[in-house]
Amino acid sequence: MTTADRRLTAEPARALAAPRPTKPGPDRAGRGGRRTARSGRRRRRTVALLYLLPALLPYTLFSVLPLLHTAYLSFFDWDGVTLPSFVGLDNYGRIGSDPQLRAAAWHAGALILFFSVLPICVGLVAAALVSRRAGRRGTGLVRTVLFLPQVIPLVAVGILWRWVYAEDGILNQALRAVGLGGLADAWLGSFTWALPAVGLIGTWVVSGLCMVLFLSGTQRIDQEIYEAARMDGAGPVREFWSITVPLLRPEFAVALSITVIAALSSFDLIYITTGGGPGNSTVVPGILIYRLAFGGGAVGVASALAIVLTAVISVAVLVINRLSREAP
Amino acid sequence: MTTLTSTAAPARAVAGRLAAPIVLVLFIAAVLVPFASLLLAALQPAGAPLTGFALPDGLHFENFSRAWSAAGFGTLLRSSVLIAVCVVPAAVVCATLAGYALATLDVPGRGRLYAYLLLGLSIPTEGTIIPLYYDLRAVGLTNTVPGLALAEIGAFMPFGVFWMRAHFATMPRSLIEAARLDGASSWATLWRILLPSSRPAVTTLGVLYFVWSWNQFLLPLILIQDPSRRTAPAGLGFFTGQFGVDVPLLAAATLIVIAPVVLVYLFFQRHFISGVLSGALKG
Secondary structure, eight states: OOHHHHHHHHTTHHHHHSOOOOOSSOOHHHHHHHHHHHHHHHHHHHHHHHHHHHHHHHHIIIIIHHHHHHHHHTTEEOOSSSOOEEOTTHHHHHHHHOHHHHHHHHHHHHHHIIIIIHHHHHHHHHHHHHHHHOOSTTHHHHHHHHTHHHHSOHHHHHHHHHHHHSTTSHHHHHHHHTTOGGGOOOGGGOTTTHHHHHHHHHHHHHHHHHHHHHHHHHHHSOHHHHHHHHHTTOOHHHHIIIIIHHHTHHHHHHHHHHHHHHHHTOOHHHHHHTTTOSTTTTOOHHHHHHHHHHTSSOHHHHHHHHHHHHHHHHHHHHHHHHHHHSOO | OHHHHHHHHHHHHHHHHHHHHHHHHHHHHHHHHHHHHHHHHHTSOTTOOOOSSOOOSSOOTHHHHIIIIITOHHHHHHHHHHHHHHHHHHHHHHHHHHHHHHHHSOOTTHHHHHHHHHHGGGOOGGGTHHHHHHHHHHTTOTTSHHHHHHHHHHHHHHHHHHHHHHHHHTSOHHHHHHHHHTTOOHHHIIIIIIGGGOHHHHHHHHHHHHHHHHHOOHHHHHHOOOGGGOOHHHHHHHHHHHHTTOHHHHHHHHHHHHHHHHHHHHHTHHHHHHHHHTTOOOO
């Protein structure tokens, strides 16, 4: 097809495709033109699909089909070696009854507190304090440093904090320095403290991100709104609750979906710091899926757990996006 | 009474002015102090009794050379680079083509295909890792670069398509129409008209993909069982389990593993931050 051809056939295709009153009289050239236009449109739609293929193929083969396969495996009792046997929904029933699996669900919920709620509160307050009086100087450097925990692998974050929490690490050292040496503990080895200790690592990773996110949000808010509020006698606290928080809705949505996904699907950090221990005091779904499928010979139960986890994450993301779109 | 209020008011003003710098310094210190502690540990002589914050009696860089050669982190770094070199360009090209098609071309079932791709944003690695291991093993792709690379590309596609589609949707419609009227094919429109002004969006995606690929842990942990082909973070994970007590060596190895990704970040930080702020997090 020459360029001239294409110009003739392709451009008016949309006009031709739309139904229009047929003129009386057989018009061979017109019909032929319509036919070329139709085949031209079909050809262009095929080409458009070809553009999508390189993305659809790996995504389907290495994400969607494996997920469906996980769902399939969740109906079987399988040790990964011998023949699997069909057990229906038994694996899902076990998730509800097994105390270890229930503990994992509970810990994932607790991690949302540390990965989402706490960082969002810290980030919000910090952003409000900084934005009220901040000049813009130095914010570039601040951003660079605050994003550092986002960049390095969580395995490295875990090693960093193992050392902070170690018996001779800086946390205990600081406690001893201020005369609170009696409180010093092997934090990650303690049944009481391991979960909050791991959770606070998550808080450390995302607090800076939340603060920068909210800070860029407050810069979007029109300063005149604040001035009007101040003229009406609103103090900083009132200003925060009545203007800043409601207008930061899109930023809340981004912060929540990032951090909730990170909390629910956490694996790397726990694997490195505690491995789920001591006992089962820090097991999360990710750790259990790993243990059951690749060490425990319970591929079916692990698959059921993986499906439940994926469903919970999808619902959470959906709810967060819905909430963020509704009018305040 | 009057003196009290007259001193309280300026005091409050000073507190208000100091709040911002104090908060910022606290945040920065909270980020940097753990790093400083790790760096100091890496410089300690091997086998010395350690505490979290102690100046070493000299700079013992031998921990780094021990980690690089004896502990094999040089090799681990090389396989991580190899994976990233396979994953990043391929994934960026695939995402760009798909984003372009979804934003500007007449794709049949466009809405449904886009929704299908976006579903992937909420699939955690845990949801796919079990069959990935058994299926890739069945076709001989475990312990190979292509196996891991393809799994990563598949997992990275949803965000990339979302990102590039959003980018192409912001480009002026008239530009695309004019190109078509001039007889440019869809291919030429993409390469000659749209891509030259898309450098920032493409770079951001590339940087995010590099960081995700480098930091990926669960996929290489399961899909690469051969110790000589592990990626750096996976190797670090195993190393922690075996040599967790040799803190200076472990600290040096950790710094070696994070150095490349931190360098890329420092170089492209604007791109990385803008990507993350728009909701990019994976792995």
